[in-house]
Amino acid sequence: MSRLQTRFAELKQQNRAALVTFVTGGDPDYATSLAILKGLPGAGADVIELGMPFTDPMADGPAIQLANIRALNNKQTLAKTLQMVREFRAGDASTPLVLMGYFNPIHHYGVDRFIADAQEAGVDGLIVVDLPPEHNADLCVPAQAAGLDFIRLTTPTTDDRRLPTVLNGSSGFVYYVSVAGVTGANAATLEHVEEAHARLRRHTELPVCIGFGIRTPQHAADVARRAEGVVVGSALVEQIAKADSPQQAIDGVLGLCAQLAEGVRGARR
Template sequence: MTRIDAKFAALKAEGKKGFVAYVMAGDPDYDRSLELVRGLPGAGVDVIELGLPFTDPMADGETIQLAGQRALEAGMTLNRTLQMVRDFRTGDDTTPIVLMGYYNPIYSHGVDKFLEEAREAGIDGLIIVDLPPEEDEELCIPAQKAGLNFIRLATPTTDDKRLPKVLQNTSGFVYYVSITGITGAAAAQATDVGPEVARIKAGTDLPVIVGFGIRTPETAESIASVADGCVVGSAIVGAMAEGKPVSEVLAFVKSLADGAHRA
């Protein structure tokens, strides 16, 4: 059982919904980014999604693209991202961390080497947005053999024929993308999301967590009420981009987490 599995089992036992926060590793610099990540559990975050900066983030909207650029310009690399996880783990050995990004940096690093180092650093799961189920032998299967969850995205365009393929080797949780398009675009609507979550849950026992289009505590509460939890990314990354003190960003994160936990 991974930390992710244990966290969602504990939330279920408490009758609570989960709150997942996405932040970009190294944005705007290593020290401020690490300060933010270290503060997330105290702000009510159940699972941390750590973005791996990449030069061509095709699924991301402008807010997260710019965050990745700032991180890369500040010297962030895959190795430094793994070091950030190690630094976090010196004070927190329980909060799950999911590394979210693209396959190219992992492929360049070497899959076997990456998986060994990721596991050693304290990463619990992967979301690699540009690897479809047809490529499971590339990373998904090796990751699961190494003890890491491989979390798959389902979208409004994932029809009933495609869904079983998407769910086939997924573990940890299913990430349902509430809107078509890129991150940070439109606002998620619980009336649209609810039936889709039910459709996914008919095909899996895994928790279904909803992301994209959640920017306020009220939306976090409404979306979490029809799922097992929600993810917020662009709104948090945007708050960091405005140059706000980390303490202020964490207060905003806490308001979102409180919203999800009220559901």
């Protein structure tokens, strides 16, 4: 079993959802970002999404766009992001880690080289937001052949005719984007989340993780009662943006992560 399969199986036995956290690699700088990454599991993150900085993150809202700019201004590269994973894995062999981003940096790095280096570094899966299933051969197929899960995004506009195509070849979990728009947008209603989860369940047995617009422990708990995972990104990234020092950034992200984890872990009690 992969780390993702193992983690979701463990959480199912515990009757609770996963807290899936997103941060951008190299934001605000390599050392601070690495300290945050290493601290997330201890603060309650069950799965980590690590963003691969890119100059044109079109699916992301202002908070994550600015995180990309901060990271790139401090010379973060895809090679450095993979090195962060290696350093993280030196002290953590069990927390699933997924790289999230866009295809352009991977294409520039070289697909075969990227897959080999990601697998060697200890990456568990990929979320590539601008690569539809019609292009599975470009990355999804070779990545899965190397043992990397390929996680698909589904949205409120992905109808029942399109869903089987989107989910074909998906593995790890399904990431449901609960609102039509960019990251950090307003949250969906809980009624919508419940209906969307039920609809996805009719099409897949993979865990469903729901994100976009989740900011508070209470909101995370509400979603955790209805899905297998809760994804939080912009709210954590904003802790870095407003910090006055590297230590304040670390404390802000890990402190909010701990609060979110408490909400998620107590949701079904």
